[in-house]
Amino acid sequence: MGKEINKTSDSPMPVYAVNKKAHFDYEVLETLEAGLVLLGHEVKSLRNGSAKLTGAYVTFHKNKPMLTNFHIPKYRFAGNVQEYDPERSREILLKAKQIDYLRGKSEEKGLTIVPLSVYTKGRYIKVEIGIAKGKKTYDKRRVMKEREQKRETGRIMKGIYD
Secondary structure, three states: OOOOOOOOOOOOOOEEEEOHHHHHHEEEEEEEEEEEOOOHHHHHHHHOOOOEOOOOEEEEEOOEEEEEOOEOOOOOOOOOOOOOOOOOOEEEEOOHHHHHHHHHHHHOOOEEEEEEEEEEEOOEEEEEEEEEEEOOHHHHHHHHHHHHHHHHHHHHHHHHHO
16 A cells, blocks of 8 residues: 655655654554645745654544644744744645555554655655554664674774774
């Protein structure tokens, strides 16, 4: 159902925010590309590269998928923006079939929907969302141990070739 995103295409796609913690905390099973409804000053602030996806997740409000806890600070050159909430819920644009599929997956035990990255595709701002399963603490420890071993072998190899 989900389409894998090819980030190595010829056209440059600036990536504005990446949820690095998502790949550490979750095992991503499937990814989808979706549009994002933003205000004008939010787009400008996002293009400045000051958005944070850490802790964000997808919820459903009245059969509409919403990106919750996505932090986009107020654009500093924006005029008088009344009562702006940087972590307000933002609507995600998907086809009806995809929304039904995601709703079903979100209701399955042990699965959650998390945003992985925010980027542009042409003139549109897109969000890559993933259907994910939470990792156990021993899986996280194994990943940290493997990463440390890889660093150590890199240091040793660098010492040999210097």
